[in-house]
Every structure is written in structure tokens, then in C-alpha cells.
Amino acid sequence: MWKTVVRRILVMIPQLFVLSLIIFFLAQKMPGDPFSGLITPETDPSRIEELREQAGLNDPLPMQYVNWIKDVAQGDFGKSYTYKRSVSSLIGERAYNTFLLSLFSVILVYALAIPLGVIAGRYKDTFVDKTVVLYSFISYAIPTFVLSLIFLYVFGYQLSWFPTSGTVDVGIEEGTLSYYWNRIHHMLLPAITYAVLGTTGIIQYLRSEVIDAQTQDYVKTARSKGVPMRKVYTRHIFRNSLLPIAAFLGFTITGLLGGSIFIETIFGYPGMGQLFVNSVLTRDYSVITTLVMLFGFLTLLGSLLSDIIMSIVDPRIRID
């Protein structure tokens, strides 16, 4: 198996190389450049031209690409044109915010979805099941931004239970206990919003797996041997039903860095999703390319992780 893993990792190199080619040239193909947004009567077009020249944007594209890839190979992703600081520190800061929020959200999603899915499957066609299914359909149908705005309005502004924007209050001393509580407090509302919306898939998978499992031979065997129903569910059905969810776990882990543009924008939470869209709008090339490379790498890694996890949890599957 480890041979396969090493091989898969080696294959990533040409894959990422092709991705880098595509994204570099496509990004440059967008109309405008990082400096074309700076037009006011008070900026001097010839100075902007000088800055463009200094940034190397007037060089032939292949040359720009070679310069860029050389720097990337040495771990230097350049400087953000918009934020005027190194791309790695900028992305690092946002990735930290996004990672915390996503991790928190994902924990909430599983905490909410797993019991609901199992209960709905076990008590199929009862009132409880119908309520859960109704909930999952509604949460599937509501657009993220609608629910975000509603939650923000009700819990943030009307009831004042949660802060309404940002990651932390400005006045609090860093490193203290109240600082960390304040950060968590800021994450709660966006995380809950995300969790309420993110459960649908897991509930539906679990529910149908549980329903399927009830008629499986191993369940019948267990029952006929006199194992109590409760134990059959916790020991046998539950573990088997989690398989399809485990299949996505790799993607879920790497997806923690993706961020959500909707939630970040509405809750004023500076994260990766927002950074990505803004960098496209301002043509911040260095940030765009780095982010796409990062997302690409994470996707490849996620699929590898998923395969590894599957081979661990399901002995029938082997990677060779």
C-alpha cells in the first residue's frame, strides 16, 4: 500500500505542474491587471506604467511564468499586489481563520447529522423520521446567504446573543482566556449556520444505509443469536453505515481550508473564500495563482486521504 501512496504523491507533481501552467496563463488572460484598478485623476498613468514595469508585468508571458515558477520552487509565492505583503503570510493569516471556523463547523455538522441520520433510519416512517427528513429537505433548499442573513438578524442583532462581525473584539488583550472565548464566541453563529445547512448529505446517506442494513443477513444473524436490538444498532449497523461517510472524510479534512464566500462575507469574517474572490476581482495574480495551486493540491491530497481511510476502515478494500 505504501508504494501506491508514494506513487500517487509523485504523480501529483506533473498534475500540479499542468495546473500551474493553466492557472498562470488564464489569470493573465483576464482583462486588466493589478494596477488597472488604480484610476483616479490624481494618479499619474506614467507612474502606474513604471510600477507595472517594475513588477515585471510587461515581460513576455513565458518569461513571467519561468520567473514565477522559479520563486515558487523556492517557496516564495511573491507579494500580494492588493495587500502589499507576502502572499504566504497573507494566506497563512486567512487560512488560520478559515481552518478554525471550518473545523468548528464540521464538528457541529457531524454532531448534529450522525444522531439524526441514525434515528431517522432506525425509526423509519415514524413522526420522528418525517421531521428529520423534512428538516433536511428544508436545509437543503435554503440558500446559504438567506439563512445567514436571517440568523444574523435574529440571533445577532435582535437577541444580541452573538457578535455580528469579525473574528475577535479589538479591545481584548491577546493570549488571555477571555480572548480565546471571544474568538469562539465570534465563530459560533457562522459555524451554527454552516452546520444547519451542511447536514443534509450525511443525514440522507446514514438514513438510507441504516434502512438497508436492517434487512442484511448479518443483522438477521445477530438478532437470531439473541443480540438485543440496541446493541445490533450500536455495534453492527452503525459502524457499517458510516462507510460512505468515511469515504468523504479525506475531502472533508482538506476542504477545511476552502472557506465559504457567503458566510465569510455576511459575517465579516476574513477567510480564504473571500480572499479568493476578492483577489480575482482585483486581479491580484500572485494570490490567485497561489490559492488555486493550494486548492488543487488539497483536492489531490483529499482524494488520496479518502482512499487511505477507506482501506483502513473497510478491510475489503485494498489499494495496491
Add this chain to the structure above:
Amino acid sequence: MKKRSLSLLALLFAALLALAACSGGGTDTKDTDKKDDDTSSKDKEETATLPLKIENEGEAIKGGTLQYGMVSDSPFQGVFSWELYDDAYDSTIMGFATNSLFDTGEDFLITDEGIGKLEVDADANKATITIREGVKWSDGEPLKIEDLIYAYQIIADKDYPGVRYDGDFRNIVGVEEYHDGKADTIAGLKKVDDTTLEISFKKLSPAIFSGGDGLWGYAAPKHQLESIPVADLLASDAVRKNPVTLGAFKFEKIVPGESVQFAKNEHYWRGEPKLDKIVLQTVPSSSAATAIKSGKFDIVDSFPATQYDNVKDLENIDVLGRPELAYSYLSFKLGKYDKENKVNVTDENAKMNDKALRQAMGYAIDVESVTKEFYQGLRTRGNSLIPPVFASFYDDSLEGITFDPEKAKTLLEEAGYKDVDGDGIREDKEGKPFVVNLAAMSGSDTDEAIVEYYRQNWKEVGIDVQLTTGRLIEFQSFYEKVKADDPEIDMFMAAWGTGTNPSPAGLYGKEAEFNFARIVSDELTNLLTDIDSKESMDATHRAKAFRAWQEYMAEQATTIPTYFRTEIVPVNKRVKNYNIDYIDGTQLHEIELVADAPVK
């Protein structure tokens, strides 16, 4: 993934606007002439129907913290240096702790009220700045002439990464030599004594009184910055975390991209501020109205005009308004920009090179209805290319081009644009099909509706107007096309922020790349030269020169002003006095509060 996020984003914004529009309690009155009992609004510009100031009753509390909201959908950049920043949000933030040397008065001209006093000797091409004695930086260090000089040295440094080392700046004697490393000091800057700096320029124009010609209006704290190489300034804590400043408040704590806490600057030269602290926080545009309604903020900056309906009737706030330093326009492409020789070239045979046609296009559109129906009166019809805030230069007697479809038809008829085949659409002078291509920018969903309305207006006078690319164009692509003189563009709608220097040379001059209409004529060149000439150092002469230029532009109709804009500022009733007038607005150190928390 990228494509999807983008189209989703557009959808999101559209939906947010719709949502924001219905979350405001369903007020359906169209009355924009709301007047508060406790306010006076008659003075100043007639364009503003909103008051410029409020005075709330109640006894002021001692100290207190002002909650300041700044509407922004992305984190601020956090470059807190006047020499290096280029984002408007950073400038708003720095405004609380400004390093500005000069105060401005009428027409944004420099007055003697600030830290520095400016005297100009036009004949000798020299200016003298005298600074007040006893002015201190926020860390207690005295302000020195060296601090003024250091700001110039940052911009002129060979490693300076910003936009301000420009043609204007090179107007200071010795700047280029310093930049190229041929001199250790800037020859044109001379410290006369401890409070006096003499600056020599290559040439002087009236722009110097607006802070132009290369004059730099800010000091830089040399004692804090000199140990940091200019190339490293952008990344330094002195710019990002703890800038030393001269203004009423000083930076105390910053959460990058989100919020800033200011504390009062006890060394402030005008006197100790009455407030203890100011907390500034960004607020997403989707919840700006809700935030001010719920009493989260005392004052909200950059408030979206589209959400005006949601706040105008709130009990706990007053909405102030003032004219913006900007105008929107409809302009026509008459030629090309010659990159080699860096001049605009007007093409005699350009499709839109017909004065009557351009005027007719202007007379055909009903700008006034659009300002009322779509902008709730927060925009007014523009009659001139100078915004009314520049009271001495703005000519309110200019009629501009008003809505008059009959006149448009007559003009077209006389110019030879006749409907030959009887389908209601005019053909060109030779009787061939005639289509005018309009480039317009996308933004909110009302933009689409407005452009469609104008297209209908044009159709009613018989002109077939089609959109360049078939739809509205995203900001960057729009300017890319306009700048490159894309042959698919016959006319375009956009806006200019004018800044505080009203000189139009940078937008309409022969060599100006931003002269997007590409209009060049000897008469225009003379008019523009006169505005910035030595004779115009005399204010009356300059006002006359401005008037002559405005009349010429109105007659030529190459760029037709469409709207002037009003900026709105919601203010909570807890703020005792607040005046947003450009000239005698409330000074930051004077702001007081009448309650411990914003009124809900």
C-alpha cells in the same frame, strides 16, 4: 470552481440588495425631503436635501467610546502610511490619527488653520511652510522640519513602491537626482530654521493651493521610521501596527482587516479630545442598515446609498448628507490615444464626431426621472463637469443638457440622421443602418434597469443603442476596453471622483491618458492651460477660466455630466454635535456623547 464562485457572487449581491431592500420594515413612502425638527438644512448646496449637521440634546458624558462603523465587504488592507497607502478605506482609518499638515477651507484650498502655514512666491517658484511651535507626535516627540523633509525622502527613494512618485512630485527641484542616487539630499528642500521649510519647484500653478504641484501635505515621523529601509516600510510594524501620528486620536490596537481601537492623543496640538476612545469596525454592506438600527454604531461611514430607504425613518438615528467629490457622465469616443507619442488624437471621421448627434443623445435621456426613481433623490442631474462643492469654480447658471426629446429629434433631423425606411429607427447620413454601441458597467441590479431605461429613451428619438458585448461589463474589463479605445465602444457611461484639486487637465488634456473621449482641440488646450496658469493664481481669474472651460465642454458635449452624488452618513442620537460639512465640519477632538451606549 472559480467560475462558479464568481457567478454565485453576482447572484449573492443581487439577492442581498433585494433582501436588504425588504428587511427595512416595508416603508413605502417616496418622500425624500424628510426634515428633522432639530436640524437645519437650508444652508449650503441646494443639491443636498439632507441636513449637514445634527445637534442632539442632553448633557455630555465625560469621555466615552465612539463606535464607528465602516461599510466594507472585504477586509481593509492596513497600510497606515500616507506615503504608501492606496486604498480609500485605509485613508478613512488614518483620518482619525492624521499626519496632515494643512487644513482646507472653501474649495478645498489650504488655509492657515492647520499645523502648517503655506506661503507661495509664484515669481520665484518657491513655497514656504511654517509649522506651529510645540506640536508633538503621539509618542510625545516634538514635530520637526526634518519630519516634513523625511516624507519627501520616502516618496523620492529609489525603492519607493507607491504611486506618488509621479510627474507632479518630480516638479520639486532635486527630487529626480535624489531618486537616481546622484544626490544625498533633495536640493529643493531647505530647512530655514526650526519651524520653516522652503521648497523650490520647477514651475508653479494655482494647483499648489490645493496641495498639488508636488507639495506634500503630510509629515512622516522620522524618529520612528529612519531606521527602517524604505523598501521594508510596507511590512514594518511602524506602518502596520503602531504608527506614530499627529491627529486627535492615536492607534491603540488593530485587528488586521477588521477593526481598530483608537485612544485619545493627549499631545494633540488643538487640545485634548473629549472622547476617550474610538472603536472602528468594518461592517458588511448586507447588514449595515440593521447594524445602525440596532444601535451597534454611532456613525457609519461609506453607507450604501441603495439602503437609504431602510434607515431614513429610524427613530434612533439621523441621516446626514453631503455632496460627493464626484460626477457621473456619458462620454463619446472620438479618437485614439497614441501610446508612442503619448498624445490623444481626435479622428475627424469618427462616428460620434458630430456635435449635434452627441447633444441629441444627451437631450434624449431622462436623467431626472432616474435620479428620483432609482436613487431616491440621492443623486441629482449634473449640469457641469465640476461638482458643486467647488463653490467658486462651479457654474450653477449652466443649464447643461436637460431632458428634451423633441429637441433631440430636431437636432438629429437637421444633422441628417433620418428614418429612411420607416421602421422608426434613424439611418445615418448616407441612409445606411445606424447603431450606437454603449459600454456600461455592471454593479447593482438597478444598473441594468437604468441602462435599459436609457436605451428606451434613445429608441424613442429613433436611435438604436446596443450594449457593447451585449451586456453590462465588469469594472476592470470596462476600463480595459475604454482605455484601449475598443472599436466596439461608441459611447460609455462611467464616473470620476475628482479629488480635492478641481483642475481638469489630467482628465481632458491633450496628453492625458484618462481623456477617454480623446478630444483634442487648440481651443480646449488653451482653456485648460489658462486654468492652471500663473495668472490663475488670482482666484477671480481662475474662476473665470473654469467657467469658460465648462461652457466649452457643455457646447461640445463630448462628455455629458449625468449625476452629482450625495453621500449619506447615519448618526446615532447619542452623538451630541456632528457636522459633516467639508469646510466647518466637527473636529474630531470636539465630538461628545450624551449617553453611555448608542440609542437603540
